[in-house]
Amino acid sequence: MGFFDKIKRAFTGEEKIETTEVTEKYEKGLEKTRKSFSDRMNELFANFRTVDEDFFEELEEILIGADVGYEASMEISDALRQEVKLKNAKSQGEVQQVIIEKMVEIYEKDNTEKPEININKEGLTVILVVGVNGVGKTTTIGKMAKRYQTEGKTVVLAAGDTFRAGAIEQLIVWGERVGAQVVTGKAGSDPAAVVFDAVRQAKKQQADVLIVDTAGRLQNKVNLMNELEKMKRVIEKEIVDGPHEVLLVLDATTGQNAMVQAKQFKQTTNVTGIVLTKLDGTAKGGIVLAIRKELDIPVKLVGLGEAVDDLQEFDPGEYIYGLFSGLIKDSM
Amino acid sequence: MAFEGLSERLQNAMAKMRRKGKVSEADVKEMMREVRLALLEADVNFKVVKDFVRVVSERAIGSEVLESLSPSQQILKIVSEELTNLMGGEQSTIQMAAKAPTVVMMVGLQGAGKTTTAGKLVNHLKKTQNKRPMMIAADIYRPAAIQQLETLGEQLDIPVFSMGDQVSPVEIAKQGIQKAKEDHLDFVIIDTAGRLQIDETLMTELTDIKAAVNPTEIFLVVDAMTGQEAANVAASFNEQLDITGVILTKLDGDTRGGAALSIRSVTGKPIKFVGQGEKLDALEPFYPDRMANRILGMGDMLTLIEKAQQDFDEKKNEEMTKKLKDNSFDFNDFIDQMDQVSNMGPLEDILKMIPGMSNAPGLENLQIDPKDMARMKAIVLSMTPKERKNPDILSQSRRRRIARGSARPIAEVNRMIKQFNESKKMMSKMTKGNFDGMDGMFGQGVKGKIGKMAMNSMVRKNKKKVKKKNKNKR
Numbered sequence: 001m002g003f004f005d006k007i008k009r010a011f012t013g014e015e016k017i018e019t020t021e022v023t024e025k026y027e028k029g030l031e032k033t034r035k036s037f038s039d040r041m042n043e044l045f046a047n048f049r050t051v052d053e054d055f056f057e058e059l060e061e062i063l064i065g066a067d068v069g070y071e072a073s074m075e076i077s078d079a080l081r082q083e084v085k086l087k088n089a090k091s092q093g094e095v096q097q098v099i100i101e102k103m104v105e106i107y108e109k110d111n112t113e114k115p116e117i118n119i120n121k122e123g124l125t126v127i128l129v130v131g132v133n134g135v136g137k138t139t140t141i142g143k144m145a146k147r148y149q150t151e152g153k154t155v156v157l158a159a160g161d162t163f164r165a166g167a168i169e170q171l172i173v174w175g176e177r178v179g180a181q182v183v184t185g186k187a188g189s190d191p192a193a194v195v196f197d198a199v200r201q202a203k204k205q206q207a208d209v210l211i212v213d214t215a216g217r218l219q220n221k222v223n224l225m226n227e228l229e230k231m232k233r234v235i236e237k238e239i240v241d242g243p244h245e246v247l248l249v250l251d252a253t254t255g256q257n258a259m260v261q262a263k264q265f266k267q268t269t270n271v272t273g274i275v276l277t278k279l280d281g282t283a284k285g286g287i288v289l290a291i292r293k294e295l296d297i298p299v300k301l302v303g304l305g306e307a308v309d310d311l312q313e314f315d316p317g318e319y320i321y322g323l324f325s326g327l328i329k330d331s332m
Numbered sequence: 333m334a335f336e337g338l339s340e341r342l343q344n345a346m347a348k349m350r351r352k353g354k355v356s357e358a359d360v361k362e363m364m365r366e367v368r369l370a371l372l373e374a375d376v377n378f379k380v381v382k383d384f385v386r387v388v389s390e391r392a393i394g395s396e397v398l399e400s401l402s403p404s405q406q407i408l409k410i411v412s413e414e415l416t417n418l419m420g421g422e423q424s425t426i427q428m429a430a431k432a433p434t435v436v437m438m439v440g441l442q443g444a445g446k447t448t449t450a451g452k453l454v455n456h457l458k459k460t461q462n463k464r465p466m467m468i469a470a471d472i473y474r475p476a477a478i479q480q481l482e483t484l485g486e487q488l489d490i491p492v493f494s495m496g497d498q499v500s501p502v503e504i505a506k507q508g509i510q511k512a513k514e515d516h517l518d519f520v521i522i523d524t525a526g527r528l529q530i531d532e533t534l535m536t537e538l539t540d541i542k543a544a545v546n547p548t549e550i551f552l553v554v555d556a557m558t559g560q561e562a563a564n565v566a567a568s569f570n571e572q573l574d575i576t577g578v579i580l581t582k583l584d585g586d587t588r589g590g591a592a593l594s595i596r597s598v599t600g601k602p603i604k605f606v607g608q609g610e611k612l613d614a615l616e617p618f619y620p621d622r623m624a625n626r627i628l629g630m631g632d633m634l635t636l637i638e639k640a641q642q643d644f645d646e647k648k649n650e651e652m653t654k655k656l657k658d659n660s661f662d663f664n665d666f667i668d669q670m671d672q673v674s675n676m677g678p679l680e681d682i683l684k685m686i687p688g689m690s691n692a693p694g695l696e697n698l699q700i701d702p703k704d705m706a707r708m709k710a711i712v713l714s715m716t717p718k719e720r721k722n723p724d725i726l727s728q729s730r731r732r733r734i735a736r737g738s739a740r741p742i743a744e745v746n747r748m749i750k751q752f753n754e755s756k757k758m759m760s761k762m763t764k765g766n767f768d769g770m771d772g773m774f775g776q777g778v779k780g781k782i783g784k785m786a787m788n789s790m791v792r793k794n795k796k797k798v799k800k801k802n803k804n805k806r
């Protein structure tokens with residue numbers, strides 16, 4: 001479509017254009033003493049003697065405050081209301097059980113399988129890591145590399161961020177820390193070419209895992225999204241079934257824009273999983289619940305700090321408990 | 333562009349109200365319900381939203397308003413006033429120390445954009461105020477943080493002070509400032525590591541640096557995409573450090589940017605700059621009133637005008653306007669203009685600053701690929717000088733030749749010429765001051781009363797500004 005066409009249509013709107021540790025770290029701020037999950041749930045609901053409208057209103061606020069989003073929060077709380085009625089839950093113990101179970105059910109849908117990183121059993125696994133600026137892509141790659149190296153796998157890292165100052169050096173430091181080889185290009189060079197070199201190198205070395213770092217990019221930048229698509233195409237061309245995993249890194253501190261990020265990155269790179277970082281902070285990243293509902297992208301890993309071991313599998317039960325720990329904090 | 337979605341939602345909520353002659357309490361409630369939703373969806377903190385809704389409702393439901401002659405207008409005025417309040421009235425600029433060097437600390441969560449913004453800020457001050465800046469690398473934790481800052485220093489040709497990652501940040505900051513004094517540098521910016529506001533050790537490190545260097549400004553750098561936690565994070569940094577201002581980054585995204593409102597409301601500290609891109613010149617002063625107007629859909633004419641003045645060659649601009657008026661605008665001018673437009677940055681950003689445009693349907697899809705520009709340019713460049721001057725002589729055979737020359741399909745050449753003619757007509761109308769046709773062009777045009785109100789206030793301010801300028805001249 002021509003330039004003026006676009007402007008004119010935008011002006012007139014005559015035609016819409018088609019466009020397309022686990023436990024304790026989750027609830028920092030609470031007592032550090034180890035308590036069983038159900039103990040903590042008791043504590044949580046003890047603050048409400050009756051499960052009435054106030055209770056659900058507070059629950060809604062907690063969900064909104066956790067960035068779940070207004071609509072999703074309302075839907076969830078409606079579902080919980082219904083479920084409590086349906087199961088005829090009366091005692092506190094029953095109500096809390098019903099709520100947690102229902103939340104997990106909503107999240108898991110029909111799929112109770114643990115969403116694991118897809119590993120290619122027949123050879124090289126290629127993982128592409130994407131996301132907006134500063135969310136924790138490079139750090140997550142360092143942490144993942146450590147895991148695979150510890151499992152005895154050979155890991156190669158591709159320094160596909162040739163744009164940001166110090167990005168290549170940052171990945172090199174991580175490579176040194178965990179003992180993974182890093183394939184680099186010159187600063188400012190074509191990132192797709194770096195990916196190409198890295199794939200060749202990983203194949204030649206018969207490495208087990210290749211993780212590709214990419215520059216942070218905002219999802220509304222068409223050119224940068226095209227660049228990303230090109231990087232993915234290089235992988236597809238060189239590796240049958242590759243990339244085996246496209247991980248979108250989301251910062252738990254991000255609000256409703258994360259939904260837009262997920263939509264756009266899914267469209268461009270067919271995201272297969274989410275890494276939710278910075279959960280060691282006070283933000284909860286509740287938008288992943290809405291993303292799961294609307295786009296069906298599962299959270300696979302969570303980042304819980306800046307150190308190499310601060311990476312965990314995602315556990316919906318623990319995560320949902322973490323969301324509601326606010327009920328305790330607020331009423332204390 | 334950031335804030336768009338919020339703007340759209342608020343306008344819809346208010347548009348309904350505008351149509352009403354008589355307003356009941358229930359109408360106000362209904363509108364405020366939607367305003368509340370719009371703010372929540374834009375990530376404004378829910379407690380801030382609660383307060384906002386309460387204040388506006390109280391004012392709106394008062395009998396003077398409901399029983400007045402034009403209740404809906406008064407209510408809209410209340411919303412816009414309170415929103416402007418929330419954004420924090422006047423623009424505040426960066427403070428300079430009475431005695432050089434001015435010392436600035438950058439603080440904030442991980443990945444917010446501190447280091448990049450440090451580079452942008454020294455660049456800005458070097459360019460606009462002839463400062464002799466230096467940057468101090470006080471992030472000893474993040475891998476390659478020092479190299480990142482050094483690379484920025486090289487790109488900007490600005491010295492970076494570092495002592496490696498084995499010395500305490502407090503010591504680095506102190507010695508860095510000593511060095512700046514010795515070298516007679518007058519602006520020093522300290523880049524610190526990202527940290528969580530609940531990390532006691534690292535927060536103490538910041539208070540220690542503050543005590544050691546007595547900074548003129550402490551800027552909290554916040555990612556504009558931040559959600560509900562923005563309020564807590566900002567409140568906590570402010571409590572512990574008594575920050576002096578906020579810099580909002582990544583506003584080049586499509587976030588609704590409610591964090592800006594939360595932060596302002598819980599800290600009372602001004603937002604001084606906004607980051608609009610990854611490049612080192614993508615930093616702009618923040619104008620709260622303009623932003624409030626933008627959110628309410630009045631566009632940001634002042635920014636647009638200033639940007640155009642800055643980027644357009646004045647003389648060329650005059651010529652162009654004249655040409656448009658005489659209808660002698662040709663393909664040469666077209667190329668010229670296209671080059672100038674591409675120098676101004678993403679076109680959709682510019683268009684959205686025009687009143688009413690922010691809400692034009694389909695604008696979010698208006699992404700102009702530089703390739704499109706290049707293709708059009710190729711077509712024009714395949715025309716003979718005579719054809720470029722006289723678009724009217726472009727016969728079918730000439731068009732076929734142009735298509736071959738530019739390697740574009742004939743249909744594309746035809747389409748582009750047709751569009752050129754149409755837009756020429758449109759532009760000539762506009763420059764003659766005939767804005768009648770614009771209503772349709774901008775979708776709903778400048779929206780109703782509230783739009784006019786903002787336009788008037790903007791025009792008034794503009795006049796004041798002109799007066800001030802004239803005064804200065806004398």
Ligand SMILES: Nc1nc2c(ncn2[C@@H]2O[C@H](COP(=O)(O)OP(=O)(O)OP(=O)(O)O)[C@@H](O)[C@H]2O)c(=O)[nH]1
Nearest residue numbers: 133134135136137138139216278303304305442443
């Ligand atoms: N607290 C905390 N910080 C994290 C986590 N993950 C990453 N970070 C920090 O976030 C900052 C940005 O991380 P990077 O890995 O550089 O992020 P990125 O997405 O690669 O950034 P760009 O490449 O610039 O887009 C660094 O200071 C990291 O140490 C986490 O799980 N928790």
Ligand SMILES: Nc1nc2c(ncn2[C@@H]2O[C@H](COP(=O)(O)OP(=O)(O)OP(=O)(O)O)[C@@H](O)[C@H]2O)c(=O)[nH]1
Nearest residue numbers: 133134442443444445446447448526582607608609
């Ligand atoms: N699009 C866009 N990206 C930005 C902007 N400001 C910073 N960035 C990007 O955000 C990412 C993080 O920026 P940094 O300057 O490294 O952030 P930081 O706060 O110093 O990070 P830490 O030191 O790890 O806490 C980088 O990819 C930057 O290029 C902005 O205004 N717009």
Ligand SMILES: [Mg+2]
Nearest residue numbers: 137138161167
């Ligand atoms: Mg990175």
Ligand SMILES: [Mg+2]
Nearest residue numbers: 446447471477
């Ligand atoms: Mg930094």
